[in-house]
Amino acid sequence: MATSSTPARRTVAVIGGGAVGVATASFLLRDGHDVVLIEQYGLGEGASFGNAGVFAPSSIVPMSMPGTLAKVPGYLLDPLGPLSIRWRYVPTLAPWLMRFVKAGTQDGVRAQARALTPLLHDSYGAWLPLVRNAGGEDLVRRDGFLAVYRTQADFEGDALGYQLRRDNNVAFEVMREDELWQFEPSVSHDYTIGVLFPQAGNTVNPKRLVRTVGEQFLRDGGRLVKAQARGFAREGARLKGVETDAGLIPADAAVVAAGAHSRNLCAALGDDIPLDTERGYHVLIADPDTMPRRPILDASAKFVSTPMETGLRMAGTVEFAGLEAPPNWTRADYLLTLGRRLFPGLAPAYPESRVSRWMGFRPSMPDSLPVIGRAGATPDVVYAFGHGHVGLASAARTGMTVADLIAGRPPAFDIAPFAPTRF
Numbered sequence: 096m097a098t099s100s101t102p103a104r105r106t107v108a109v110i111g112g113g114a115v116g117v118a119t120a121s122f123l124l125r126d127g128h129d130v131v132l133i134e135q136y137g138l139g140e141g142a143s144f145g146n147a148g149v150f151a152p153s154s155i156v157p158m159s160m161p162g163t164l165a166k167v168p169g170y171l172l173d174p175l176g177p178l179s180i181r182w183r184y185v186p187t188l189a190p191w192l193m194r195f196v197k198a199g200t201q202d203g204v205r206a207q208a209r210a211l212t213p214l215l216h217d218s219y220g221a222w223l224p225l226v227r228n229a230g231g232e233d234l235v236r237r238d239g240f241l242a243v244y245r246t247q248a249d250f251e252g253d254a255l256g257y258q259l260r261r262d263n264n265v266a267f268e269v270m271r272e273d274e275l276w277q278f279e280p281s282v283s284h285d286y287t288i289g290v291l292f293p294q295a296g297n298t299v300n301p302k303r304l305v306r307t308v309g310e311q312f313l314r315d316g317g318r319l320v321k322a323q324a325r326g327f328a329r330e331g332a333r334l335k336g337v338e339t340d341a342g343l344i345p346a347d348a349a350v351v352a353a354g355a356h357s358r359n360l361c362a363a364l365g366d367d368i369p370l371d372t373e374r375g376y377h378v379l380i381a382d383p384d385t386m387p388r389r390p391i392l393d394a395s396a397k398f399v400s401t402p403m404e405t406g407l408r409m410a411g412t413v414e415f416a417g418l419e420a421p422p423n424w425t426r427a428d429y430l431l432t433l434g435r436r437l438f439p440g441l442a443p444a445y446p447e448s449r450v451s452r453w454m455g456f457r458p459s460m461p462d463s464l465p466v467i468g469r470a471g472a473t474p475d476v477v478y479a480f481g482h483g484h485v486g487l488a489s490a491a492r493t494g495m496t497v498a499d500l501i502a503g504r505p506p507a508f509d510i511a512p513f514a515p516t517r518f
């Protein structure tokens with residue numbers, strides 16, 4: 096019999112085997128549910144494959160800030176700039192973009208940063224129970240996260256971001272010139288200011304992290320079905336199962352954690368959620384000539400370089416082109432050019448056999464907040480997607496929160512800002 100600490104056992108289908116789905120499935124299993132993970136490809140093959148691997152409380156700063164719009168023309172004109180748009184996609188993107196601009200007010204960004212804080216403040220610690228249970232301690236590190244700036248003007252341009260961090264108790268230390276160069280010798284002396292976020296951690300392999308936790312979920316009794324979810328079978332407001340290309344998977348609760356592909360699944364339940372994708376790229380150099388000691392955000396050029404177990408990964412850029420257009424690999428090559436500026440110790444060229452490129456779909460909401468909450472048509476379906484730039488970091492805390500909702504426990508923090516109905 097269920098007690099107040101042991102929720103009633105349900106059969107829960109989690110759609111999506113990325114960081115969010117795997118973490119959520121693992122926490123649901125800990126609650127004693129019968130959990131089936133539905134993934135169309137393999138675990139950790141989506142956006143969770145190729146990200147920068149950073150768990151940083153400092154990432155509470157939203158993407159749409161006051162003044163972001165004014166910077167867009169400059170970003171677009173600079174081939175090495177952090178933003179690109181396929182013009183054919185603009186009509187589709189327009190409503191999302193309007194909401195994005197509307198989100199970037201002083202009051203808006205203060206509320207968004209406040210809302211993101213409980214998801215991110217201990218993003219490293221939130222992953223630990225899953226990592227330890229899976230014996231994956233070698234996958235995570237806690238050496239902090241360093242943002243570097245070329246100029247004082249660049250640094251001052253981020254003043255509101257630092258104010259938001261101060262307001263939400265995110266620790267940071269500013270370093271200048273010699274102090275920075277001694278602290279992180281791999282960085283070019285063209286960078287004169289560094290900001291260390293000491294609470295941050297990272298994984299040395301995001302895909303292996305998701306896989307390792309996912310494989311432990313299976314060893315602990317979870318199930319995995321390789322199938323594409325298409326919709327939901329219901330009797331009135333009660334869920335009967337998830338419809339997939341491999342047939343009906345019976346379940347009395349479900350979680351939509353399909354990342355950037357979640358929108359159609361919500362539409363199947365009558366919810367119109369403004370989810371789009373900010374496509375991002377990485378380039379990875381195996382066995383590079385220099386390696387930073389910790390992840391570094393080039394805050395002037397806006398990309399992150401992370402020491403991975405497989406090499407040095409430079410990840411970033413935002414490309415608006417939807418889910419169908421093929422990758423534009425020059426975006427990844429620009430990251431290599433930018434990486435050479437940041438790390439003068441990198442060789443001028445590497446053989447192609449040592450360079451790999453990747454593109455992935457960030458699941459992005461216009462207000463930089465994920466969707467965590469129940470579907471309109473049935474309380475049995477919980478949404479957990481739209482984590483944009485911070486989905487790896489916030490996956491474990493999201494999983495705990497979804498487990499609370501499925502168990503009928505009050506979540507540990509206010510989830511109203513993440514409501515599916517907020518638009």
Ligand SMILES: Cc1cc2nc3c(=O)[nH]c(=O)nc-3n(C[C@H](O)[C@H](O)[C@H](O)COP(=O)(O)OP(=O)(O)OC[C@H]3O[C@@H](n4cnc5c(N)ncnc54)[C@H](O)[C@@H]3O)c2cc1C
Nearest residue numbers: 111113115141142143146147149324354375485486487488
């Ligand atoms: C370049 C780049 C750098 C980044 N750096 C960081 C970082 O340093 N830190 C951080 O926290 N975040 C970072 N992110 C963001 C992070 O990668 C994403 O927010 C996160 O991976 C989203 O996880 P997810 O589980 O929601 O989605 P995904 O990892 O995309 O997983 C969704 C899964 O659902 C499956 N799926 C979709 N539809 C269906 C269906 N109908 N049926 C069955 N399965 C389905 C997909 O196959 C996929 O496996 C970065 C992103 C990019 C692109």
